Amino acid sequence: MATDYATLKKGGFMRQKQKDHFSLRIASVGGQINAEQLEAITKVAREYGHGYIHLTSRQGIEIPFIKLEDIDEVKAALAEGGAVPGVCGPRVRTITACQGSEVCPNGCIETENLAKELSERYFGKELPHKFKLGVTGCHNNCLKAEENDIGIKGAVKVSWKQDACIDCGICKKVCKPGAIKIEDGKITVDQEKCDYCGKCAFSCPTDAYDTRPGYEISFGGLFGNNINKGESIVPFVEDKETLFRICDAAIEFFSEHAKPGERFKFTIDRIGKDKLDEKIWKAYNNEE
Numbered sequence: 052m053a054t055d056y057a058t059l060k061k062g063g064f065m066r067q068k069q070k071d072h073f074s075l076r077i078a079s080v081g082g083q084i085n086a087e088q089l090e091a092i093t094k095v096a097r098e099y100g101h102g103y104i105h106l107t108s109r110q111g112i113e114i115p116f117i118k119l120e121d122i123d124e125v126k127a128a129l130a131e132g133g134a135v136p137g138v139c140g141p142r143v144r145t146i147t148a149c150q151g152s153e154v155c156p157n158g159c160i161e162t163e164n165l166a167k168e169l170s171e172r173y174f175g176k177e178l179p180h181k182f183k184l185g186v187t188g189c190h191n192n193c194l195k196a197e198e199n200d201i202g203i204k205g206a207v208k209v210s211w212k213q214d215a216c217i218d219c220g221i222c223k224k225v226c227k228p229g230a231i232k233i234e235d236g237k238i239t240v241d242q243e244k245c246d247y248c249g250k251c252a253f254s255c256p257t258d259a260y261d262t263r264p265g266y267e268i269s270f271g272g273l274f275g276n277n278i279n280k281g282e283s284i285v286p287f288v289e290d291k292e293t294l295f296r297i298c299d300a301a302i303e304f305f306s307e308h309a310k311p312g313e314r315f316k317f318t319i320d321r322i323g324k325d326k327l328d329e330k331i332w333k334a335y336n337n338e339e
Contacts, residue, residue, distance in 0.1 A: 054119065063136030064122060071119040074105070077129070078137040080174075081148030081166030081186070082110035091132020099125050109183070110147045111137065141311070143173040143182045143302070151188035151205065152264075158188035159249050160205030160264045165291070172295065173302065179309035182302065183272075190248040195274075197281040200315040201301055202269040203294070206247035206287060207262040211238045215259040222251035222260070247287055265289045270301055270327065271316040279316045284328050285335040293335060300334035301327070 056066060063076040077084070077092060084092070096104050096114045099121050105113040117125055129135060137145060146169045149155065151162030166186050173184065187194035188205040196202030216238065223231045223238075230244035231251060240251075247267065252260035266288040272281030288294050301315075304327055309318040319327050333339075 057140070059122070060139045061142070063138055064117065065113075065139055067115065069116070072115075073117045073119065073122070074113045074115040075117045075125065076107075076137040076139060077112040077114070078135045078145070078174075079111055080146055080170045081163050082150075083163065083166075084112065085133070087132045088134040089132075091129050091134045094132075095125055095128050098128070109145055111145055138175045139181075141178055141180045143176040143178065143184070146170045146174060146184050146186065147194055147199075148186040149188045149193045151186075155188055157191055157253065158205060159190075159207045159247075160188055160266065162186050162188045162205070165203075168291070168295075169298070173298070176302070178302070178306055179311050180314055182305060182315060184298070190246065190250075196267075196272075197269045198272045198274040199281060200270070200272060200305070201298055202272055202281045204267040204269070205264065206267045207249035207252065207264050208247060208287060208289075209240060209245070209249065209252050209260045209262055211240065212259045212261060213237065215257050217257055217259075219256065221254050221256065225250045225254045263289065266294050268294070268297055270331070271319050273314055273316045277314075277316070284331045288335070293337070296334040296337065297331055300330050304330050 064073040067074055092104060092112060096102055099117055100114045101116045105115060107113060146166045148162040148166035151160055152158030153161055153163060169184055183199045184201045185194045185196050185199035186203045187196045192204065196204045218236050220233060223233055228244045228246050230241045232239050249262060252262045267283060268288060269281030269283050271279060273279040305315050305318055308322045
């Protein structure tokens with residue numbers, strides 16, 4: 052029987068140069084792999100591979116040199132530790148994420164659970180070509196959100212609390228866009244200039260700012276043979292429900308309009324960014 056390479060690739064087994072050998076991609080969400088899964092991965096790499104793993108550029112683990120004849124045994128060995136193969140090909144890929152506000156002092160949003168929710172909603176969805184989502188917790192942008200087909204960046208809206216302020220001026224010093232003004236001991240935040248980075252609130256020694264976390268979303272990022280920085284369409288998004296509606300709309304647009312083998316960026320260019328803008332704004336405003 053002929054080997055069904057397309058099905059193997061869909062299940063995370065990518066052909067190597069060496070005949071009947073595969074590099075196996077392991078499923079992960081937001082860069083998280085637990086110790087039990089690591090033990091199973093180590094066992095497979097040692098017993099069925101060449102004793103090492105490869106860390107991909109998108110927070111993934113691959114085990115090279117898996118033999119065709121061992122694939123079923125490898126799946127079973129991984130399953131014992133709760134690890135499963137990932138996906139390749141024309142579908143939604145691994146959701147990447149930084150550690151976010153649960154760990155990072157710069158984090159504007161919680162990212163681990165968000166990445167899990169996005170993965171449960173989209174991971175492995177069949178599409179005309181691969182589709183990548185990435186979540187970065189703040190404007191330091193460690194995950195390079197704009198490189199993704201959909202990039203999600205953590206942000207916060209701030210409002211000054213006069214009673215808690217000691218007029219130290221630190222917030223104004225750290226505000227790179229120059230959105231903060233201090234006059235007669237009172238602070239104003241120019242919302243037109245504010246980029247929602249939250250540095251003013253995070254640096255304040257007396258917590259004189261209320262913060263409201265949210266999301267900034269970019270579309271059409273690309274980093275490969277062609278490079279494109281994803282662009283925003285709608286302003287600051289304040290809730291997950293709206294975020295998911297927007298992601299649904301973008302993926303639906305790609306599914307409906309893309310040609311086989313065409314990345315999201317080129318679908319937008321061919322169909323027209325105005326058409327995507329219209330669909331995303333409707334999702335943002337919760338319009339049918």
